[in-house]
Amino acid sequence: MIISVVNQKGGTGKTTVATNLAVAFASKKRDVLLVDADPQQSSLDWQRDRPEDLPHVSVIGLPYSNLSKEISRLKAKYDLILVDGGGRITANARAAVAVADFIVVPTLASKPDAMSTHSFFNEVVEEVAAMKGKVKGAVLFTMIKSGTLFNIAGQEQIKEFGFPVFDSLIYNRITYQEAISQGKSAAEFAPKSKAAQEIKSLFKELSSSL
Ligand SMILES: Nc1ncnc2c1ncn2[C@@H]1O[C@H](COP(=O)(O)OP(=O)(O)OP(=O)(O)O)[C@@H](O)[C@H]1O
Numbered sequence: 001m002i003i004s005v006v007n008q009k010g011g012t013g014k015t016t017v018a019t020n021l022a023v024a025f026a027s028k029k030r031d032v033l034l035v036d037a038d039p040q041q042s043s044l045d046w047q048r049d050r051p052e053d054l055p056h057v058s059v060i061g062l063p064y065s066n067l068s069k070e071i072s073r074l075k076a077k078y079d080l081i082l083v084d085g086g087g088r089i090t091a092n093a094r095a096a097v098a099v100a101d102f103i104v105v106p107t108l109a110s111k112p113d114a115m116s117t118h119s120f121f122n123e124v125v126e127e128v129a130a131m132k133g134k135v136k137g138a139v140l141f142t143m144i145k146s147g148t149l150f151n152i153a154g155q156e157q158i159k160e161f162g163f164p165v166f167d168s169l170i171y172n173r174i175t176y177q178e179a180i181s182q183g184k185s186a187a188e189f190a191p192k193s194k195a196a197q198e199i200k201s202l203f204k205e206l207s208s209s210l
């Protein structure tokens with residue numbers, strides 16, 4: 001099973017979601033590989049900071065040009081491969097979508113973000129679907145500001161794309177930033193935090209969608 005966390009728009013929470021999901025799958029004793037397909041290598045940085053006493057998560061960097069070839073080889077070795085899709089370059093995002101059995105598309109809910117996510121669906125997801133058939137996955141709203149009315153217009157716009165949307169939501173929380181800077185998941189950094197709960201809910205919903 002290959003899950004790509006991908007959106008062409010930068011800074012939507014791809015690495016945060018990918019690292020948290022990798023730990024969630026690893027703690028269920030799944031043999032997980034996190035593939036960092038982003039030249040910025042943020043997932044690799046996260047793993048370098050990861051304390052040794054925590055469950056091991058293998059992370060490798062793979063340039064997008066090798067993704068499809070290398071993944072078919074790695075698929076035999078791991079129960080689950082998560083791809084941190086990076087991908088401001090269209091070819092990079094396409095490669096991450098093309099190798100996936102399921103895509104998680106983190107997006108902010110503002111109007112400009114909804115527009116960029118829309119282009120990602122038009123230019124990347126539709127193109128891949130035209131070649132290999134229906135792309136399975138769901139959009140994930142991230143970095144929602146609590147205390148404000150969740151951006152209804154942006155949210156509605158994204159729902160109109162006709163692609164599934166996770167019920168689970170990821171709020172803007174400092175816990176995510178603290179955790180990633182220490183090579184941890186939110187649950188490892190602060191087990192009782194709201195961020196830990198959000199990831200748990202996402203993990204459950206994702207697992208039942210696969
Ligand atoms: N839910 C959240 N709450 C607060 N901060 C967040 C959250 N998700 C991500 N961040 C912060 O926002 C920034 C961008 O997040 P992240 O690196 O996960 O996004 P990305 O989509 O991987 O970015 P890039 O396109 O640069 O790879 C980081 O500083 C991260 O710590």
Ligand SMILES: [Mg+2]
Binds near residue numbers: 084
């Ligand atoms: Mg990233």
